[in-house]
Amino acid sequence: MSLLLETRKLLKQFGAFRAVDQVDFRVQEGEVLALIGSNGAGKTTLVNLISGLLRADGGEIIFRGQDVTAQSVHERIAAGIARSFQLVNLFDQLSALDNVALAIFSRQGKTRKLFSLAEADRPVWQEAMDILHLFRMEAKARILAGGLSQGERKLLDVAIAYALKPKLLFLDEPTSGVGTREKAPIMDTISSVVRSERISAAIIEHDMDVVFSYADRIVAMHQGTILADGTPDEIRRDQRVLTTLIGTPEARA
Amino acid sequence: MSTVTTIALEHRSPLRTLGWAGPALVILLALPWVTEPYQTILLAYGLVMGIAALGFNLLLGYTGLLSFGHSAYFGVGAYSVAFMVKYLGVTSMELFLAGSVVACMIVTAVFGFACVRYTRIFFGILTMALSQVLWSLAFKFFWVTGGTDGLRVPTPTLLGFITGKGDKIAFLATAYYYYVLGVFVLCVAVMWVIVNSPFGRALQAIRDNEVRAEFVGIQIRQYRWVAFLVSGVFTGLAGALWVPLNGLTTPDIMHWTFSGEIVFMTVLGGFRSFTGPIVGAIVFNYLKTYAIGYTVYWQGLLGLVLVILVLSLPTGIVGMVERLWARWRAK
Numbered sequence: 001m002s003l004l005l006e007t008r009k010l011l012k013q014f015g016a017f018r019a020v021d022q023v024d025f026r027v028q029e030g031e032v033l034a035l036i037g038s039n040g041a042g043k044t045t046l047v048n049l050i051s052g053l054l055r056a057d058g059g060e061i062i063f064r065g066q067d068v069t070a071q072s073v074h075e076r077i078a079a080g081i082a083r084s085f086q087l088v089n090l091f092d093q094l095s096a097l098d099n100v101a102l103a104i105f106s107r108q109g110k111t112r113k114l115f116s117l118a119e120a121d122r123p124v125w126q127e128a129m130d131i132l133h134l135f136r137m138e139a140k141a142r143i144l145a146g147g148l149s150q151g152e153r154k155l156l157d158v159a160i161a162y163a164l165k166p167k168l169l170f171l172d173e174p175t176s177g178v179g180t181r182e183k184a185p186i187m188d189t190i191s192s193v194v195r196s197e198r199i200s201a202a203i204i205e206h207d208m209d210v211v212f213s214y215a216d217r218i219v220a221m222h223q224g225t226i227l228a229d230g231t232p233d234e235i236r237r238d239q240r241v242l243t244t245l246i247g248t249p250e251a252r253a
Numbered sequence: 254m255s256t257v258t259t260i261a262l263e264h265r266s267p268l269r270t271l272g273w274a275g276p277a278l279v280i281l282l283a284l285p286w287v288t289e290p291y292q293t294i295l296l297a298y299g300l301v302m303g304i305a306a307l308g309f310n311l312l313l314g315y316t317g318l319l320s321f322g323h324s325a326y327f328g329v330g331a332y333s334v335a336f337m338v339k340y341l342g343v344t345s346m347e348l349f350l351a352g353s354v355v356a357c358m359i360v361t362a363v364f365g366f367a368c369v370r371y372t373r374i375f376f377g378i379l380t381m382a383l384s385q386v387l388w389s390l391a392f393k394f395f396w397v398t399g400g401t402d403g404l405r406v407p408t409p410t411l412l413g414f415i416t417g418k419g420d421k422i423a424f425l426a427t428a429y430y431y432y433v434l435g436v437f438v439l440c441v442a443v444m445w446v447i448v449n450s451p452f453g454r455a456l457q458a459i460r461d462n463e464v465r466a467e468f469v470g471i472q473i474r475q476y477r478w479v480a481f482l483v484s485g486v487f488t489g490l491a492g493a494l495w496v497p498l499n500g501l502t503t504p505d506i507m508h509w510t511f512s513g514e515i516v517f518m519t520v521l522g523g524f525r526s527f528t529g530p531i532v533g534a535i536v537f538n539y540l541k542t543y544a545i546g547y548t549v550y551w552q553g554l555l556g557l558v559l560v561i562l563v564l565s566l567p568t569g570i571v572g573m574v575e576r577l578w579a580r581w582r583a584k
Contacts, residue, residue, distance in 0.1 A: 051468070077470040089465040091458045102451075102458050103469040111455035111471060114483070115443075118451045160469060 004029045004064060004200050005050065005081075005168055011058035012045050019045040021224035022059065027168060027200050032191065034211040035204045036235075037221035038245060043204045044086065046221070047170045051083040052076045064167070080167035084157040086176060086204070092146030096137060096156055099145050101128040103163035128163070134193050135159045151182040158190055162199075169194065171203045175210060183207065187214050212236065220245055273528065274441075281434055290426030294498065295542060297430045299535035300437045301495045306518045306530035307444050308487025313516075314524040315448055316480045317460030318372065322364075322380030323515045325387045326485040328507035329353070329360050330492025332391065335404035335502045346409040346432065349493050357489030358482060360387075365481035369474050372463075381509050388507035403503035406496045425498060433494055440487060441531070447483065448527060456480050488515070514541075517555075521562055523569020532570050 005027040012020040020042045027033060035043045048054040050061055052073035061069045068076055091099050104124045105111045118124075132138045135155045140148060145156060154174055161169055174190055175183040191214050194201045205211050211218060211232070218235040220228040222245065228238045235241055281300075285293045305327055312318045330353040337343040337352050364383050368376055391398045398404065408417025408424055411432050417424035447453050458466040459473055467473055496502050505511065514537070522533020540558060544551035566573045 053464075053468075072472075073467050074470045074472050077468070083468060085465070085468075089462055089468070091461040091465065093461050094454075094457060098454065102454050105451040105454060106470040110451040111476075112452060114447050114450050114452045114479075116451070117446060117449050118454050119449065121451070160465070164469060 002029050003027075006062045007046075007050065007059060008062065009059040010046070010049060010056055010061065012042075012049055012054060013057050018224045020049060023221075023224070023226055025219065025226065027202055029167075030198045030200055031216045032194060032201045032203070032214065033217040033219060034215035035202055035219050035221060036206070036208075036211055036245060037227070040223075041221040042224040043221050044172055045224075047083060047172055047202070047204060051081055051170055077164055077166075080165075081170070082161040082164040082166035082168070083170035084154075084161045084172060084174060086172040088150075088153040088157045090145040090153060090156060090160070093144060095142050095144055096132060096148065096152075097125070097128050097141040099156060100131050100159055100163045101125060103160045104128055104131075107164050131159055131163050134189075135162075136189055151178040151186055154178060155186060155189060162193060166199060169199050169201045171201060173204050173206065175205070175207060183210060278438065285427055285430055290422050293426040293430050294422070295538065296535070297425065297433045297498055298495070299538035300433050301491050301498065302515075302518060302534035302538055303491075303531040304437055304440045304494070305488045305491035305515055306522070306534040307440060308484045308491070309515050310519050310524055310530040311444065311448065311456070311480055311484040311487070313519060314526075314529070315453060315460060316456045316477060318369075318477065318480075319377045319516070320368075320380040320484070321377045321509060321512050321516065322382075322384030323485070323488050324507050324509060324511035325364070325380075325384035326357050326361060326488040327492035327495070327511065327515075328384075328387060328391065328502075328504075329357050330489030331496045331502040331506055332398065332404070332492075333357075333489075334493050334496045335406050338406050339404055344407070344410045345413065346411050346497070347413075349409060349496075350436070350490060353489050353493035354486055357486045361482045361485030361489075362478075365478045365485065369477040369481055381512065384507065384512060385509055388504055388509070391504040391507050398504070401504060403501045405501055407500075409497050429497060433498075436490070436494060440490065444487065445527065452476070452479070517559055521559070521569055523571035523573075525568060526571045526575070529569050529571040536570060 003026060007023055007025045009022040009024065010020055011018065011022055023046060025046065035046070037043050045054065049056050052071065056069055060067055063076070063079055063081060066079065068079060071079070091102065094102065101118070101124055104127055105118065108124070110121070129138060129141060132141050135158070137152060137155055137159065140152055145153065148156060158171060158174055171190065175186050178186065187210055203215065215232060218230065218232055219226055220235060220241045227244065228235060228241045230238065284296060305323065309320065309323045312320050333353040333356040334349045337349060343349065364380070367383070368379050371379055392400060395402070408421055410416050411428055415428045417429070455466065455471050455476055458469070458471065459476060463473060492506070518533040518537040519530040520533070521537055522531065523529030540555060541551070544554045548554055568576070
């Protein structure tokens, strides 16, 4: 495995509060890792910094050997960094199919075309339909995104990010806000897509069952720093993680 | 897979618009033969306003930006024509259109650059403020613009050989009407392609969700700026077509109240649909003309109509017709 992404002493401050405090974070090519930690640990801020939603106050972000710290969101997407959102972010008045197609048009640089009909571009619609199929949503293709169920919205959010053909995909709580029974199917779908395409994925997740069953590696954050980093087995046995994040086995039960 | 895609494509609404376009065009073509010149000229005004509202709605309906300064671009189009007559002695309508498009591109490029940094009310206020600057220039620099007297524009030469010498009314009601109709059809076709292009989709995405649009790789400000440019040029083109009809351009077409009329037309017709602004502009043109003939308090009457329409038809005339049509078909 080779190194895909590396942050060096990445820093983000809100006033005196250090949301991300000199974090060295790495993602290898093709791995699925989970970012865990309590609320306010800095997971989402870290993802926001790497994806470009927030500007870093210090440190560097190196993606595939290139310093992307000063790059705009659109440059980072072109480089291969995509993300989904914790609070679903969709184009509610466009159909599910349109949502995915838009990402494809954008990826291909076609959204700069004013004088061609989007409808006429069959390969794009075919690809959009194929992607919905991968995410088991082809039956919902024509439904407006605003009218989908929460679980479907979550999947569509990931499908849009996937349609950008990223090398690194950040998923911010892909199963939050959906029923317990819906969680496993959603994670199965995402996991099978990501693994079959060998996309590196970093998943922020609170549900420990999800984390331990789907991740190759777990990075635990606490108060803006990385507390522990290892395989699920190592993390399961890590005393600091147990006491600060998960709680004692008795407390969990 | 491919069958699923086909169904998806057939159910997409834009192609349906073309089904309406044919019959509508036949009516518009036949009209000069069946009505008086006055009615034809009145409709020509409506079509011109339709182009202005169509341009305006690229920003409101498709990009989610409410401009309160589109009178500026209408005015730039109109005054470019008047200046070309006054200072260059031009009479060709094609040169008028070309000149006003160039002038509008320059003005909207600069104004747009400033305005697209903001959204919502801030965008609206800034567009309005900038348009008021142009209005005050037209108003105060009377040695250039004629001030409130305005500038006269004689009937132009169409396509290099059709002139209005002789009967001006007949010229406006036939040759010029068809000229306006031709430009109108062209504008509608071009705008239809633009809103259905990948670029048009990107604008709708920006309207729906700015953050996510950015995270599919769309550079929001650039796209808004291009939309602003296209929108302003369409409205400016309408201004250029309007001047020969009116024979005169005065500063009041630059005033923000005229921007308000463009907003009114668009909301009246329905800003959520492609045809809404066109229908709204034509209907508004009739409403205003008859309201003025009916009472000196016509603004009050129009205001009342707007209040009632917004309360009872939030989706505009076209939105209501679509709903009634859907209900009728469901039976």
